[in-house]
Amino acid sequence: MNSQTYIDLENQYGAHNYKPLDVVISQANGVWVEDVDGKKYLDCLAAYSAVNQGHCHLKIIQALVEQAGKVTLTSRAFRNDQLGPFMRELCELTRYEMAVPMNSGAEAVETAIKLARKWAYEVKGVPRHEAEIITVAGNFHGRTITTISFSTEPSYKNDFGPFTPGFVTVPYGDSAAVEDAITANTAAILFEPIQGEAGVVIPPAGYIKRLREICDRNNVLLIADEIQTGLGRTGKLFACEHEGVRPDLTVIGKALSGGVYPVSAVLSSRAIMGLFKPGEHGSTFGGNPLACAVGRAALKVIVEEKLVENSAALGEYFLEQVAEIPSPHVQEVRGRGLFVGVELKPEAGGARRFCEALKDRGILCKETHDNVIRFAPPLVIDKATIDWALPAIREVLNMK
Numbered sequence: 520m521n522s523q524t525y526i527d528l529e530n531q532y533g534a535h536n537y538k539p540l541d542v543v544i545s546q547a548n549g550v551w552v553e554d555v556d557g558k559k560y561l562d563c564l565a566a567y568s569a570v571n572q573g574h575c576h577l578k579i580i581q582a583l584v585e586q587a588g589k590v591t592l593t594s595r596a597f598r599n600d601q602l603g604p605f606m607r608e609l610c611e612l613t614r615y616e617m618a619v620p621m622n623s624g625a626e627a628v629e630t631a632i633k634l635a636r637k638w639a640y641e642v643k644g645v646p647r648h649e650a651e652i653i654t655v656a657g658n659f660h661g662r663t664i665t666t667i668s669f670s671t672e673p674s675y676k677n678d679f680g681p682f683t684p685g686f687v688t689v690p691y692g693d694s695a696a697v698e699d700a701i702t703a704n705t706a707a708i709l710f711e712p713i714q715g716e717a718g719v720v721i722p723p724a725g726y727i728k729r730l731r732e733i734c735d736r737n738n739v740l741l742i743a744d745e746i747q748t749g750l751g752r753t754g755k756l757f758a759c760e761h762e763g764v765r766p767d768l769t770v771i772g773k774a775l776s777g778g779v780y781p782v783s784a785v786l787s788s789r790a791i792m793g794l795f796k797p798g799e800h801g802s803t804f805g806g807n808p809l810a811c812a813v814g815r816a817a818l819k820v821i822v823e824e825k826l827v828e829n830s831a832a833l834g835e836y837f838l839e840q841v842a843e844i845p846s847p848h849v850q851e852v853r854g855r856g857l858f859v860g861v862e863l864k865p866e867a868g869g870a871r872r873f874c875e876a877l878k879d880r881g882i883l884c885k886e887t888h889d890n891v892i893r894f895a896p897p898l899v900i901d902k903a904t905i906d907w908a909l910p911a912i913r914e915v916l917n918m919k
């Protein structure tokens with residue numbers, strides 16, 4: 520079957536809740552993907568940073584296959600021999616005391632919200648069911664009813680209400696607005712250290728540090744959603760480390776499995792995580808042995824292949840090179856590590872046509888919102904590959 524047949528099938532039988540570029544991928548390895556016609560592309564999206572370790576990383580696939588032949592799911596009604604080691608390795612790498620395993624990112628965000636509310640009632644003394652959580656404009660935390668309840672993006676929430684109460688929203692990057700929004704019932708501040716879906720939006724220097732101080736002063740928990748920014752994407756293990764900040768809860772997902780299987784987690788202290796008592800939270804698949812085996816291998820690859828360091832070094836190089844491209848269309852180039860956003864001028868005609876043109880030249884990117892091209896290749900990319908891509912990027916940024 521050719522590309523068009525697959526596209527037609529998907530359009531006929533699958534819901535149209537995405538608007539994908541029309542490339543039908545059938546194979547992938549490392550930073551490269553191949554379509555059904557045998558054409559190769561450099562993947563500069565990496566499945567929204569889930570594939571940081573590169574596609575089909577041999578060690579992660581081996582862990583998957585090996586574990587799949589032993590036991591895949593026990594449910595948490597019983598124990599399995601992968602969960603304990605995975606939790607220990609995850610906590611040792613991230614220097615948190617405890618973790619709770621989930622599957623999707625949105626589920627892990629909801630888990631963090633449940634924990635923060637429970638902490639508010641049991642530790643802070645907020646009257647039951649009156650806890651408030653402060654969120655910021657432009658956020659993306661997933662697609663569940665609760666996570667869209669505090670979205671500020673009309674297309675994410677139009678026609679999906681009524682929404683979950685208990686959230687207030689303030690502008691991103693404005694710590695004074697956060698402080699003003701705090702009441703006696705505030706349980707937590709939930710934020711992304713860099714807003715990926717909003718277009719790689721980097722807050723003003725000192726913002727994260729100020730959030731930490733505001734939380735400390737007001738007895739409020741700081742929750743960082745590092746599902747996209749975490750595990751090396753920005754050149755640090757966590758983006759909050761750029762300001763030396765340790766949130767009370769950090770939410771991770773995506774690259775926690777190297778894109779091989781849905782694995783997410785919330786990281787926290789023993790004091791906070793200990794608030795969950797048996798029966799109060801759970802997931803049939805969360806912490807299953809297949810997920811744990813994959814997660815263990817994925818974390819090992821990040822460390823062994825020095826992906827955080829590679830992201831920092833090559834990210835700096837890539838950002839510098841792209842920023843130097845003279846272009847009539849570019850408003851701003853910004854980034855941290857291998858997380859780079861090219862914001863186009865409003866009159867450039869939107870990022871979509873630039874992504875289509877990049878695709879024709881063998882580079883896969885996706886527009887975020889209307890005017891930003893996001894470059895976020897797998898962190899295993901090397902300099903030679905970046906140098907291969909730069910002329911095509913230069914050409915596209917200078918097209919009519």
Ligand SMILES: *Cc1c(COP(=O)(O)O)cnc(C)c1O
Pocket residue numbers: 567622623624625626628659660661662711715716744745746747748772773
């Ligand atoms: C992708 C993402 C999510 C949601 O993760 P899912 O696995 O799609 O539910 C939440 N927050 C951020 C910052 C993300 O990038």
